[in-house]
Amino acid sequence: MLEWSTDEELFALMRTELSTCPVSDVMEQLGFLHPMLPPEIRPVRSDLVLVGRAMPVQDEPPVPYGVPVRFDAKPFGLLFESIDALRPNEVYIASGGPIHAARFGEFLSMRALALGAAGAVINGSIRDAGRVLELGLPVFAQGTYAYGLQRRHNVVDYRCSIRIGEVRVRPGDLIFGDGDGVCVIPHEAEREIIPKAVAKNRLERSVREEILAGRSLADAYAKYAVM
Known part of the structure; x- marks a missing residue:
């Protein structure tokens, strides 16, 4: 064995x-009826392989308040804190909020690499795709799109249990991704x-x-x- x-x-x-x-x-x-994340979540380049421990992140659309166009007082919510919480060999895996908004890009990739992260899985879009590829961090997402984060989503919690499609992702679960998609293996x-x-x-x-x-x-x- x-x-x-x-x-x-x-x-x-x-x-x-x-x-x-x-x-x-x-x-x-x-x-296990749903071992894979939804098929829309793909590597930004087909030869990328991702192996690491889940550090789940929960996003939500910003809450509007006041008039005419004011939102949560803290831009991006806990986004920066969630990135800084990454430990070596962890996978930043995020869900919630609007799918089309790019919630990961060059600067977040740079910080994740500096902290020793294994990669990122985003149930939505990323931006700066060329720079992300150059940096070498394995990133999986539904696609690339220039729309940024502000006023479109906030991180509201991290190192928590999240749901992507039919799959529950918990801190420490094993994340395995390649050109055929992303598998979530319960720890x-x-x-x-x-x-x-x-x-x-x-x-x-x-x-x-x-x-x-x-x-x-x-x-x-x-x-x-x-x-």
Whole structure:
């Protein structure tokens, strides 16, 4: 059975041995009905891989008050505090507020990198996409859009439980993203899920080799029962 003593060992194992496909398959087999975040959440570049611990962030639209156009007295709410709260190997994962507003960009990426963050997952848009890519921080989002944050959303809480689509994300859950999407692995189940996913991935390598050697898909499936 696969074992690891530290997150660094676990993350290295996942990068070497896994993709989100076998992880998602195994989670569904184990009864997790929604292992993946919504398919609209994609890497800003298809070859990016993200592995880390969730640091969830809750956004909400600003609350208007007064006339004619006044909003919450503190611009962006707890946005800056939420970024500064990041710890090494954590994933800034945010939801809530309007989807089209860009709630992550160059400056936030710079600060996240300086703090050792693993990356970011935004249930919405980002901006400064070219600069974010140059910085090298793995970022997943619904797209890119120039509209900024102010008057469109505020961070109201962080290091809290959030919901993205049908998936509950809690502090410390394992976040795994690649070109096929983002998987959320509950912390308490990762020692059951990861070894089974690695075993499935190794079986898939055998299937791949047999197909390359000329075996039919039906025969390969009959032999290995994976696809």
